[in-house]
Structures are given as C-alpha cells and as structure tokens.
Amino acid sequence: MAKEYNIEMQTLFLRMMVTDAELYTRVTNIMNPENFDRRIKPVAEFMVEHCSKYATMPEPTQIKASTGIDIDPIPELESGHHDWFLEEFETFTRRQELERAILKSADLLEKGDFDPVEKLIKDAVQISLQRDMGTDYFADPRARLIALKSNNGQNSTGWPNVDKKLYGGFNRGELQIFAGGSGSGKSLFLQNLAVNWSQAGLNGAYITLELNEGLCSMRIDSMMTDISTRDIFKDIDNVELKVKIMAKKAGNLRIKYMPAQSTVNDIRAYCKELQIQTGVRLDFLCVDYLDLLMPVSVKVSPSDLFVKDKFVSEELRNLAKELNLLFVTASQLNRSAVDEIEFDHSHISGGISKINTADNVFAILTSRSMRERGQYQLQLMKTRSSSGVGQKIELAFNVETLRITDIDIDEEHTYNPLPSGNDIMSKLKAQHPLTVSSSNGIMSPAGPQGLNSGPGSRLQAMLKSLK
Numbered sequence: 527m528a529k530e531y532n533i534e535m536q537t538l539f540l541r542m543m544v545t546d547a548e549l550y551t552r553v554t555n556i557m558n559p560e561n562f563d564r565r566i567k568p569v570a571e572f573m574v575e576h577c578s579k580y581a582t583m584p585e586p587t588q589i590k591a592s593t594g595i596d597i598d599p600i601p602e603l604e605s606g607h608h609d610w611f612l613e614e615f616e617t618f619t620r621r622q623e624l625e626r627a628i629l630k631s632a633d634l635l636e637k638g639d640f641d642p643v644e645k646l647i648k649d650a651v652q653i654s655l656q657r658d659m660g661t662d663y664f665a666d667p668r669a670r671l672i673a674l675k676s677n678n679g680q681n682s683t684g685w686p687n688v689d690k691k692l693y694g695g696f697n698r699g700e701l702q703i704f705a706g707g708s709g710s711g712k713s714l715f716l717q718n719l720a721v722n723w724s725q726a727g728l729n730g731a732y733i734t735l736e737l738n739e740g741l742c743s744m745r746i747d748s749m750m751t752d753i754s755t756r757d758i759f760k761d762i763d764n765v766e767l768k769v770k771i772m773a774k775k776a777g778n779l780r781i782k783y784m785p786a787q788s789t790v791n792d793i794r795a796y797c798k799e800l801q802i803q804t805g806v807r808l809d810f811l812c813v814d815y816l817d818l819l820m821p822v823s824v825k826v827s828p829s830d831l832f833v834k835d836k837f838v839s840e841e842l843r844n845l846a847k848e849l850n851l852l853f854v855t856a857s858q859l860n861r862s863a864v865d866e867i868e869f870d871h872s873h874i875s876g877g878i879s880k881i882n883t884a885d886n887v888f889a890i891l892t893s894r895s896m897r898e899r900g901q902y903q904l905q906l907m908k909t910r911s912s913s914g915v916g917q918k919i920e921l922a923f924n925v926e927t928l929r930i931t932d933i934d935i936d937e938e939h940t941y942n943p944l945p946s947g948n949d950i951m952s953k954l955k956a957q958h959p960l961t962v963s964s965s966n967g968i969m970s971p972a973g974p975q976g977l978n979s980g981p982g983s984r985l986q987a988m989l990k991s992l993k
Contacts, residue, residue, distance in 0.1 A: 531618045533563045537597070539618070540569055542611050545599040547583035549608060553615055556653055561622035568593040616655050624650040644791065645822065681810075681852055684722025685921060685932045691906060691914035692886065699847040700910075701839065701883060702854040703816065706890030711902065711923075711930075712856035713737060714745075715890065716812040718930040719854055721749045723810045724779045725772070728852070730810035731780040731800065733793060735818040739783045745928055746781070754926035778806050786818040790841040797849060808851055815856035816842065816880065836879035843883055859889070885910045897923055902930060 540562075543550040550557070550573070559570035572592050576584040589597050627650040631643045661670065682695040689695045696702055706712045713736070720732045734742050748755045751768040758765055780800060784792060793813065801807055813819070820826070821837035835857075846853035857880060881887055891903040902921040906914045922931045 531621065533565060535614075535618075536562050537566055539611070539615055540566065540573070540597050541600050542603065542607070543573065544583060544586060544589070544597050545601075546603055546608070547577075549611055550577065550583060552612065553619075553655060555656060556616065556619045558619065558623070560626070561619055566595060569595050569597055612655060616653075620650065620653045623653055626650075642822075681723070681728070682726070683719065684726065685919075685930075687919050687921070687932050688904065691912060691917060691919060692909060693912045696852050696854070696886070697911065698850050698852055699843075700853065700885035701843040701846055702886045702888075703880065703884045704854065704856045704888050704890060704904075705859050705907070706856070706892070707859045710859075710890045710892050711897075712858075712890065713742075713814050714928055714930060715888075716814050716854060716856055717742065717745055717928075718749060720779060720810070720812050721746060721929075723852065724776045725750075727775070727777045728809035729778040729806050730808055730812070730852075731782060731797070732812045732814070733782050733784055733796070734814045735784050735786050735788060736814060737783075739781045742781050746779075748927045749929050752927050752929070755928060756926075777809065778804070787820045788818075789820050789822045790838070790845050791822050794845055794848075808849065810852035810854070811846070811849075813842070813853075813855040815858075817858050832879050836883070839880040839883035843885075881908055884908060891918070897925065900924060 543553075554577075557570075557574060559567055559574055562570045569589055572589060573584060576582070576588070584592075586597055586599060589595065624647070627646040631646055634640070634643055634646075663670075680694045680697050682689050683692075704712055704715045706715075713734075717732065720730060723730055732742060732746075744758055745755065747753070747758055747765055747769060750772050751765055753761060753765055753768070782796060784796075793811075797808055797811070816835065816838060817831075819838045819842075821834060822841055824833075824837055826834045826837065842853065842855065845851075885908075886906070887908040889905040889907050891905055892901075896902065900923050902923045904919045904921065906917050906919070909915055920933045922933050923929075924931070
C-alpha cells in the first residue's frame with residue numbers, strides 16, 4: 527500500500543477515472559478536488575463539474591482544452607486494477623481530509639473554540655466508500671425478522687399498556703421524549719422507567735440537569751422499596767435492607783448530576799468513563815431533560831429554541847445509536863398547553879424540530895386532582911413503530927411512593943356513569959317504602975313491625991294524646 531500520495535499517484539487516480547467512468551461513480555461520495563495537488567486540481571474540479579452537469583465523464587481532449595493538462599486513458603484496465611484503485615483512493619481521501627481537519631482544528635483551538643474540533647476529526651476518520659449493499663429483501667425473510675428483533679433490542683417499558691400501543695416497547699438507538707408542563711411529572715416518568723429497567727436486570731444511568739443526585743436517589747428509594755417518601759428518613763434501616771436485597775437481582779443504576787447547558791459530548795464522555803472504570807456497559811440512559819442541553823456542532827443562542835433543540839435532538843439520537851442504548855428524555859410543554867386536554871405538536875416548547883427527530887413522543891396529561899386520585903394519562907403524539915398516534919393510555923400513580931404502574935386493561939376502559947335523580951329516588955323508595963294509615967291518612971315507613979314501630983307510630987300516639 528502506498529505511503530506517499532505524490533502528484534504522480536494522484537494523476538494516476540484521475541487517469542483511471544477518465545478511462546473507466548464507473549470508477550468515478552463508485553467514489554463520487556468521497557471525491558473532493560481540494561484533496562489534489564494544486565497543479566492538477568483544475569482537472570479534478572472540471573471532472574466533478576462536468577459529471578454533475580452533464581452526467582458523463584469528459585473526454586481527454588475536453589480536459590486538455592479546458593485545463594491545459596493532459597490526462598491520458600489507461601488501456602486494458604482489469605478488475606484487479608479496480609480493487610486497487612478503490613482501496614488506495616479511499617485511503618488517500620481519508621488521509622487528505624484528516625490532514626486538513628487537523629490544520630483547521632489548530633486554528634479553532636487558538637481561538638478557544640473547542641466544540642467543533644471533535645466533529646471535524648471524527649468526520650474525516652469516518653470517510654469511506656459505500657460497501658454496504660443493504661438488505662436483500664427476498665433472500666431470507668425469517669432470518670431478517672429474527673435479526674431485526676434481536677439487533678433492534680426491543681425492551682418492555684414495564685407498563686404493559688404502553689408496550690401494547692408500541693407493539694412491544696422501546697427499541698435501542700431510538701429517541702423517546704416525554705413532554706409535560708412544569709410540575710407535571712416528567713422527572714417521575716423518567717425515574718420510574720429507570721426503576722422498571724433496573725428491576726428487569728438492565729444496566730443504566732439517570733442523568734439529571736435539574737435535581738441533585740441525593741433527591742433523585744431518595745425518590746428512587748421510595749419507588750424501589752414501596753416505602754412512602756415521608757417515611758424514608760424514619761425507617762432508614764428498613765430502606766437500607768430492601769435496597770441491598772434489590773441490588774442482588776437488579777441491574778446497575780447510576781445517578782449523575784450535570785450542570786445545565788452541558789452538551790452531548792459531556793454525556794458521551796461520562797458514559798465512556800463509567801464503562802472504563804466499572805466495566806459495566808450501559809443498556810439504558812435517562813436524561814432529565816433535553817431542553818437544558820446545548821448543541822455541540824454549532825453555537826446557538828439559548829433563546830433560539832427551535833434551532834437549539836433541533837441540533838440537541840439529533841445529537842442525542844446519534845448518541846443512542848452510537849452506544850446502542852435505550853434512550854429516554856423529557857421536554858417542556860409551552861404556556862398554550864396549560865389548559866388543554868388534547869395536545870398537538872404546537873404545544874411543544876421550541877416547536878416541531880425535536881418531534882421530527884424523535885421516534886416516540888408522549889404528552890403527559892395530568893392535574894392536581896388526577897394525581898390525588900392516583901391517575902396519570904399519556905397521549906401518543908408521535909410513534910414510528912406503531913399506529914397509536916393520538917391514543918391515550920391510563921396509568922396508576924401512588925402518591926406515597928411516587929410509583930407509576932399499569933392499570934388493568936378492563937379497569938382502564940370501564941365506565942361508571944353518575945346516578946341520575948330518578949335512580950336515587952328509586953333507591954330511596956325501595957329502602958323506605960311509605961304506607962298510609964287507613965284510620966287517619968298519616969304516612970309512615972313500613973318497617974319490620976308495620977305501623978306500630980318507628981317515628982310514624984310515635985307521632986300518631988302524640989296526636990291522639992292531644993285530642
């Protein structure tokens with residue numbers, strides 16, 4: 527393999543592409559005239575421009591007339607030459623792009639602009655030709671479906687009614703968003719999911735950009751042990767015992783506080799460091815919450831919510847895909863959603879940008895009276911894995927332990943109408959039938975002893991005494 531890509535080697539690349547236009551087509555996605563020596567760069571620019579405009583490779587005479595440089599075809603190219611060209615041209619392009627990225631990074635570092643550096647280097651290193659030919663749909667349907675089920679890593683949410691609407695649960699590498707107003711329980715939903723997955727044996731981390739680690743941990747203590755939050759400090763010994771027993775069969779769970787305006791790079795670095803220090807690979811990640819993060823790739827004003835949330839959402843989804851995680855976060859609903867009982871995309875703070883990126887979006891419908899009655903409701907605002915958009919899911923909420931659990935499906939759809947006035951009167955008549963005395967016409971309830979018992983009989987006796 528060539529070590530130095532001098533002008534002779536670069537000229538050879540251009541000659542081979544002129545000889546066989548198919549070679550140019552196969553490297554179009556990584557072809558960049560900036561990578562070529564300045565003496566033959568006009569040829570590469572002319573080739574790219576001509577192919578883009580006319581969809582055909584220019585003839586050597588055209589190249590000579592336009593650039594003044596001779597690029598002669600190579601007779602009798604064979605398939606082995608093609609393989610050599612593809613391998614060498616990919617390495618050449620990656621090397622040139624990386625060199626240019628390093629030089630640009632040095633300028634950014636001098637200016638103190640650190641965030642774009644990683645992306646520049648990463649993009650250069652990841653340059654490659656298209657070798658993945660995709661899925662052969664008809665080849666092996668059974669193996670394809672089994673691979674999808676295994677590789678996608680679908681996991682239950684711990685709430686059967688939610689799983690039913692999603693055709694099984696959440697998939698790894700996807701972005702799930704729970705949207706709610708201030709105080710609606712966004713953090714509670716993320717913490718309950720962390721508990722559900724931990725109890726199912728999965729390893730994960732709960733990253734909070736709002737609450738401190740101690741408070742989050744205390745809430746999870748209550749959820750894990752079924753001990754009321756107000757009794758946690760009164761019964762520390764019992765809490766400790768139950769948590770230690772739970773730890774023997776549950777997965778690892780880390781609670782980590784990060785300051786607001788942290789970036790996805792901060793989260794990525796934490797996940798990597800956690801894996802290195804503990805040897806535990808994360809299965810899920812809960813980030814509380816998306817609106818408090820800042821993008822890595824561009825500098826955006828915190829007041830420009832639409833653009834900021836667009837980039838943050840894309841970076842979070844890329845992180846979930848990169849680390850192959852079950853990933854869930856939360857977002858704020860705007861002021862217009864306060865008095866609504868049906869939510870749509872316009873109620874999401876920052877606009878539709880984050881919804882476009884997310885795979886599943888749930889709106890949290892609740893009120894103080896609902897929470898006191900032990901009720902929560904989720905509305906599916908978006909889902910890519912099912913047809914449940916617009917449907918609502920009832921969930922039970924324990925005010926004492928903060929635990930959100932499933933409601934029995936039959937119970938969820940049972941409707942108990944309030945009794946009407948006629949129904950109430952009928953019940954009263956059935957329980958206290960009135961009879962009329964034939965002697966004086968006075969009505970009295972018919973009890974076990976007829977007219978001789980109860981208030982009616984005493985009233986009759988009193989009236990007789992007055993006479």
